[in-house]
Amino acid sequence: MMKLKPLRTAILAACTSLAVLPAAHAVEVTEIARSGPGSLNLVGGAGVAAVAVDAHDDPLVGVAARLFADDVERVTGRRPVIGAKAVRGRPLIVAGTLGHNGLIDELAARGRLKDLDKVRGRWEATVSQMVERPFPGVERAFVIVGSDRRGAAYGLTQLSERIGVSPWYWWADAPVRRRTALAIRSGTPEATAPEVKYRGIFVNDEDWGMHAWAKQTFEPEAGGIGPKTYEKIFELMLRLRLNTIWPAMHEVSREFHAVRENVVLADKYGIVAGASHCEPMLYNNVKWNQKTRGPWNYLTNRDAIYKTWEEQATTRGGMEGMWTLGIRGIHDQGMQTPPGDMPGKLKLMGDVIRDQRSLIQRHVTTKWGPVAQAFVPYKEVLPIYDAGLALPDDVTLVWTDDNFGYIRRLSSPDERKRAGGAGVYWHLSYYGGPHSYLWINSTAPALLWEELHKAWDNDARTMWMLNVGDLKPMEIGVDYFARFAWSPTAFGPDSQPAFLRSFAAEHVGDALAPAVADLLTEFYRLGTIRKPELMVRAWALSLPREEAAELGRSYARLLEQEATLAAKVPADRRDAYVEMIGFPARVLGATGAIFMADRAARLGDDPAAQAAEIARQRAFLEREVDAYNHTVANGKWKGMMPGLVTADNLMAWNSQVRWPWGEPAGGGAPVARPVDEGRVWRAAADADRQSALGGARWTPVAGLGRTGRAVALTPAGLESSWAVTDDKAPALAFDVLAAAPGAGGDVLIDFMPTFRIYPGRKLRVGVSVDDGAPLVVDVPGSSGQEDESGAIRREGVQNNVVRARVAMPALAAGPHVVTIRAIDPGVVIDRVALPAPAPSR
Structure with missing residues (x-):
């Protein structure tokens, strides 16, 4: 069933409405000026609406109001007036934070606002509604109520998109269609809130693109990426409802947190400024000078490193941030400890985290709630964690993919009880072995859906971070991620086609x-x-x-x-x-x-x-x-x-x-006949029959795999676990026809190179012929014991496939059935090659 809500549907011929919302939504923007209950003329009729924000509200609300006014002017050539009061005789938009906006609080006290329980005490929630005769001399007001500063701001930026201004109007030069009039129509109140709390991007490996562009073209005065560039990034994030950044951190860039204006701008745009897995306490150690400050080794140079972290806590402690805990080596290198000394590494990591937590407790504000803290067990840190690191319960565990899109592990049942929850760090771009991919984004949204919906099903719901490289040309992947992270439950396995068509309609036009x-x-x-x-x-x-x-x-x-x-x-x-x-x-x-x-x-x-x-x-x-x-x-x-x-x-x-x-002369593989030359392959989605039990089933994912229809076991949580011998487990059945007695051969199964859900589990299917006992088949390379430098995964991640070869018994002449049954969640099957051709139909 199609779960994805249309993002921006086609313009309706009858009323030429813009960015028409699904029927379940209550707000619509049209270019026809209207009057009457439920409709407010934004531009047209009585002129241009006023936008009322409160000077005592968070400054982010004023920023969003100015962006919205800019957008109305882009579309119509006329600019709304921004003030703090209602203007007699003028249509009114009121936007603000509940409890921090006088007009909103007045309407709430008079009982004129509905569904305020949907925003009170919530994170980034918004409720929008039309209010008739709200104030003397004002016929109608469209009121946007936020539970907090971002909730209020998102209400305005979403309205900008509905009047026809893409979040990519600057970063991808998306055109703005001009209108002479705009009207807002609203029925029942519309309430929204995110399902993933922290949703962000990591600007990474910027040497080749963004740094060179900023230095040569956009921000030469900063010598590369600086406040001018970051302000444009923050605006895009605000429009996409992304709230967290890991900033550029290569040696060519000035350290983000050392430039005060960067930090101030992040706060201005409501962006939670964090730092990547190798930048503890918001400090980019690529700038650490070992000649003057000693080695980056907490075991031998604790005082110098501690002092630096204390400076970070005192200077950054008054602003909203996401504090990365732990320690790695300088710039993505391993932690400097004696090799093989796991007890020593455990003790050192424990000491580091205790010291960091003490600094946070003393210096970091709780104005935004409990201080956000993340631990990212990336590369050599994962074995330290798995060896028994005692991590404080309120810290968010951020699991990582294998750099090629396949999540290494998710939380065990015990880890899912942690107050800090879990998250995911995922790559659209990567610099490293077995080879980098930094040029374009050819990662299908369907793979992003398959892996991150699996994360959602396994309770990784607190923080999703996306490595976007230079941001360009990653626009489509970033856009899909932002909308998916906002509401994972609204996106189903068939979301890629709907999203691509919607994105194309917005940016290239309905006709194309x-x-x-x-x-x-x-x-x-x-x-x-x-x-x-x-x-x-x-x-x-x-x-x-x-x-x-x-x-x-x-x-x-x-x-x-x-x-x-x-x-x-x-x-x-x-x-x-x-x-x-x-x-x-x-x-x-x-x-x-x-x-x-x-x-x-x-x-x-x-x-x-x-x-x-x-x-x-x-x-x-x-x-x-x-x-x-x-x-x-x-x-x-x-x-x-x-x-x-x-x-x-x-x-x-x-x-x-x-x-x-x-290539060197004579380079390349020897010319030889590939071992599986001439095999007949069938898409797993084309199984002759499929069984399912309750909600669990093999589900084709539109756009996934080389077939574009790879099947994933859904749901991908622990409830989709089956005994090896369970003949009621979800199954794919393929008909084969043996032409002569003794026919047979191997069944080949092309899996996508996913991992088992967490250590101690496996990733398996059962394969049987007719009524025979199933053979248990492990997805190659799925145990988590082999990293991307191992042969199976090195080739698997580059080909997006790992192949299992299953020996089948000799078959009697006639029809037979090969059945693949589910055992463990997380399996994705792309295609199969059967030992005999399927009968003609």
């Missing part, structure tokens, strides 16, 4: 939305098969002949499809289209074409023609990168897009792509 959604669907499918940054000659040569041929055709079709679509995009939407849609599709299609041509040349298929194709696609990509930096948006993004080479050694793991022209 279906074609754009189709293009993006294929883009993400091909990106699942292999990200451009992860392509390499050895991969291309390892492909079965038929698969390589089909991939080559698919890359060519993607480029043709995109070129046809680009020619139809209206001029005023072209920049937004190129930045968010066109450029990523061109990169993926052309890069894939280069590697397929190189494969063909290596196999002796007209090397001269293939070399010409490689040269053509390379020149195409170079032109596209140059255009992104110098032509798109009149050169606004100069420096944001790195070129085809980012390292002298094209084979270095930190280059964007391991281009075939950088």
